[in-house]
Amino acid sequence: MDIMRHCLLILLLYVLSFPAATIELPDIGISANTVMSPADEQELGAHFFRQLRRQVAIVDDAQINNYLNTLGNRLVSYSHNPEQRFHFFVINESSINAFAVPGGFIGIHSGLILKTHSESELASVLAHEISHVTQRHIARIIQKSQRFSLPAMAALIAALVIAGTGDPEVGQAAVTAVIAGNVQLQINFTRIHETEADHIGMQLLAKAGFEPRDMPSFFERLQAASRYYEGGVPEFLRTHPVTTNRIAEARDRAEQYPHQKISYTPLYHLMKAKLLSLTTDNKQSLHKKLTEMLQTGRYRDECATRYALALTLLAIRKIDDIETHIQWLFKNDADRVIYHLLKANVAILQKQYTKAIKIYEHALKIYPRNKMLGMAYAEQLLHNNNATKAKLMLLQIPSLSNPYYYHLLANAYQSTGEIAMAHLTLADRYYLIGETRQALIQIKQAQKHKNLNFYLTARIETRYKELQTELFEAQKSLQQ
Numbered sequence: 001m002d003i004m005r006h007c008l009l010i011l012l013l014y015v016l017s018f019p020a021a022t023i024e025l026p027d028i029g030i031s032a033n034t035v036m037s038p039a040d041e042q043e044l045g046a047h048f049f050r051q052l053r054r055q056v057a058i059v060d061d062a063q064i065n066n067y068l069n070t071l072g073n074r075l076v077s078y079s080h081n082p083e084q085r086f087h088f089f090v091i092n093e094s095s096i097n098a099f100a101v102p103g104g105f106i107g108i109h110s111g112l113i114l115k116t117h118s119e120s121e122l123a124s125v126l127a128h129e130i131s132h133v134t135q136r137h138i139a140r141i142i143q144k145s146q147r148f149s150l151p152a153m154a155a156l157i158a159a160l161v162i163a164g165t166g167d168p169e170v171g172q173a174a175v176t177a178v179i180a181g182n183v184q185l186q187i188n189f190t191r192i193h194e195t196e197a198d199h200i201g202m203q204l205l206a207k208a209g210f211e212p213r214d215m216p217s218f219f220e221r222l223q224a225a226s227r228y229y230e231g232g233v234p235e236f237l238r239t240h241p242v243t244t245n246r247i248a249e250a251r252d253r254a255e256q257y258p259h260q261k262i263s264y265t266p267l268y269h270l271m272k273a274k275l276l277s278l279t280t281d282n283k284q285s286l287h288k289k290l291t292e293m294l295q296t297g298r299y300r301d302e303c304a305t306r307y308a309l310a311l312t313l314l315a316i317r318k319i320d321d322i323e324t325h326i327q328w329l330f331k332n333d334a335d336r337v338i339y340h341l342l343k344a345n346v347a348i349l350q351k352q353y354t355k356a357i358k359i360y361e362h363a364l365k366i367y368p369r370n371k372m373l374g375m376a377y378a379e380q381l382l383h384n385n386n387a388t389k390a391k392l393m394l395l396q397i398p399s400l401s402n403p404y405y406y407h408l409l410a411n412a413y414q415s416t417g418e419i420a421m422a423h424l425t426l427a428d429r430y431y432l433i434g435e436t437r438q439a440l441i442q443i444k445q446a447q448k449h450k451n452l453n454f455y456l457t458a459r460i461e462t463r464y465k466e467l468q469t470e471l472f473e474a475q476k477s478l479q480q
C-alpha cells in the first residue's frame, strides 16, 4: 500500500470529487460539483494538520520551524502566487519523504532533511512540493462535496499520509473504499504532475538564488543510494516516482540555468545538526560519532558539528565538556540565539536557575522578538515561581501554533489563579493537536467556573459552539 500512496491519495480525491457513476465506484454520495475556494483549501489543510498531529510526531522546535518556513517562503515569494500562505513542518520520521496538501501544508520527514548535503538540495524538495500546491495538482480535482465535510475529507487525507508514515493499519479503512479504481490512469496523471512540479520547482529554485542542478543531483543520489537501503527505494522516490528518464530531463533543464554562486549557509547546517541531535534515539553512539568527526576533521561544517555535539552532551547530561564548545562557537561563529539557549540549558542542568534567568534576559535584550527565547524564559520564570511575569512574557509572543506554548500559558494562568482562562488555554492546546473532544471537556470546565464576567462567558460559549459543530460535522459525514 505504501508504494501506491501518492497515487491513492489522488485517486481518493478523484472519488471525493466526481459523481460516483462516472468511475463506477460504490456510491459515496458526491452530488455538488463546486470547485473548492482558496478559503476552503486553507480550512481543509488546517483540519488535516490537526488530524495529523494526533497520530505522528511533529517536530515542535520553534527554531527549526522558523528556519524551514523562512526557506520555504523565500521560494514561494518567487511563485506566480506569492501571496498564498504556506505552512512547512517536519515529521520525526527516519524515512525519506515529503508531501503537499491543499492549503499550502507541506510536510517533510526528518530523514529526508538529514539526507540533504546542501541548502539548495533541501530547497529543491521544498520547491517541488510548493509547485504541487501552486499548480493546484490536488486541489483542482477536489470539488466540494455535500456529504463529505472538510473535517471528514481532512481525516481521510491524514489517514492516507499516515499510512506511509507510521502504522499501516490506520490508513487501510480509508484506502479500501477507493482501491478498486483506475490505478493506471492515476499513475499517468501522477507522472505529468511530477514532471510539472520539477519544472516549476526548478524555476523557483533558480529565481530564489539556489543551484537548480542540486535538484537532479539530489534525486539521483537518493536513487543510487537506494540500492543499499534495507527497505529498498526511499519513500520519496516511490511517492514521487523518479525515473532515470525524469532525472535526465531535469538535468538537461538545469543546464539551461547559469551556475549560482552559493554563499555559506550556516543556519542550514546548524538546524540540520539540531534535528540530528533531537531525532537520534541512541545519543551515546551519536556522541561517539560526533566526537570522532571533530577529532579527525571529517565534517562538512565545524560549527554545526560542535553544536550537535554540545546538544547531544546536554541530552546525555555530560555537561563538563559543553562549556568549551559554547565558548568556541561564540568566538568562531556569530552571536546566535541558539548558543544563548544552549548556555541557559547548561545552567538549568546545573540547577543554577538565577544564572539561567540572567542568560535569558541578556539574550532577550539582543533578540527581543525571538519566540523560542521568550518561551524558554517564561518556562524558567514559571519554574522560579514567577507566574505573573511568565504570563506577561507569553502574552507578548504573537500567535504561535506550538502546543507547548499553550501548555506553558495554561500553567501560568493556573498559577495566577485565572482558572477559567487556564481551561480555555488548555482547550486551545487540545484543539491544536486534533483532540477536539478533550478541548470540549476543558471548555466545559471553564464554564463551571463561578464569577465569570460577561466577556469571558460569551467567549467560552462561542468557542464551545464552534468546536461542537465541527466535531458533529466530521462525525456525521464519516458515518454516512
Ligand SMILES: [Zn+2]
Pocket (backbone or CB within 6 Å): 128, 132, 193, 194, 197, 239, 240
Ligand atoms: Zn511530487
